[in-house]
Amino acid sequence: MQRQAFDWRQAGRRVVxxxxxxxxxxxxxxxxxxxxxxxxxxxxxxVSIYVNPxxxxxPQDLENYPRTLSSDKKICREESVDIVFxxxxxxxxxxxxxxxxxxxxxxxxxxHRPGHFAGVMTVVAxxxxxxxxxxxxxxxKDFQQVAVIxxxxxxxxxxxxxxxxxxxxxxxxxxxxxRNVLLTNDHRDQAAVLSRAIEFSRxxxxxxSSDLKRKLRRLIEKQPDAxxxxxxxxxxxxxxxxxxxxxxxxxLLAVKIGSVRLIDNGLL
Ligand code: PAF
Numbered sequence: 001m002q003r004q005a006f007d008w009r010q011a012g013r014r015v016v017x018x019x020x021x022x023x024x025x026x027x028x029x030x031x032x033x034x035x036x037x038x039x040x041x042x043x044x045x046x047v048s049i050y051v052n053p054x055x056x057x058x059p060q061d062l063e064n065y066p067r068t069l070s071s072d073k074k075i076c077r078e079e080s081v082d083i084v085f086x087x088x089x090x091x092x093x094x095x096x097x098x099x100x101x102x103x104x105x106x107x108x109x110x111x112h113r114p115g116h117f118a119g120v121m122t123v124v125a126x127x128x129x130x131x132x133x134x135x136x137x138x139x140x141k142d143f144q145q146v147a148v149i150x151x152x153x154x155x156x157x158x159x160x161x162x163x164x165x166x167x168x169x170x171x172x173x174x175x176x177x178x179r180n181v182l183l184t185n186d187h188r189d190q191a192a193v194l195s196r197a198i199e200f201s202r203x204x205x206x207x208x209s210s211d212l213k214r215k216l217r218r219l220i221e222k223q224p225d226a227x228x229x230x231x232x233x234x235x236x237x238x239x240x241x242x243x244x245x246x247x248x249x250x251x252l253l254a255v256k257i258g259s260v261r262l263i264d265n266g267l268l
Pocket of ligand 1: 019020021050052055124142
């Protein structure tokens with residue numbers, strides 16, 4: 001992969017990487033389209049597909065994660081992706097270096113999924129070093145991940161511009177995610193409550209965060225199999241909690257529907 005990447009560089013071709021863990025859906029298609037728009041026809045669009053073990057803190061979650069390589073490749077073909085980079089393994093035995101961030105990752109997903117972001121940053125650093133992209137595209141659905149990757153790029157001086165694609169939603173409001181295929185039909189209906197919670201927050205500008213969080217927890221947990229992991233109102237840049245829900249702040253939430261943990265977020 002890296003040899004190929006050096007050849008593209010030498011030929012002056014612009015390269016854009018869309019890192020994924022596969023189980024591609026319409027949300028990924030829109031990220032791929034964003035990638036193509038950025039580098040046009042003469043550029044190279046690379047989609048990486050790798051279920052990265054280092055970012056799973058729960059072995060069961062890693063085992064259950066959907067793997068659909070042949071339909072993923074079909075989607076990539078349909079979207080005119082130039083290269084699918086789908087390595088079997090990106091780690092040597094006993095690797096002893098990882099990328100760690102010490103501020104943004106001390107909250108939210110970082111608390112609920114210990115080690116997750118170090119796993120994400122380490123694999124993204126590896127992918128950047130292998131693919132040598134000029135641009136890389138991430139989905140806004142993983143809002144904290146985007147903030148953490150931007151910080152890594154800034155603090156480690158990666159010569160990569162980060163592009164962010166909007167969250168795509170199902171008709172019932174459910175944010176598209178590879179994990180959605182793990183939901184039963186009933187749970188898919190119940191999962192729509194996450195986007196209703198975001199909508200409810202938009203109607204509640206001016207509330208105290210703690211009051212609104214309590215209300216939302218009640219709203220969400222009315223669904224028989226929903227259990228809130230966290231609901232947080234944060235400043236969009238620093239991700240630090242805000243005490244009052246203001247226009248321009250962001251709600252981030254993680255909810256388990258049965259055994260499937262979903263995250264979502266929205267600008268207020
Ligand atoms: O967002 C994802 O699918 C993953 O966290 C990423 C960025 C591909 C790293 O494994």
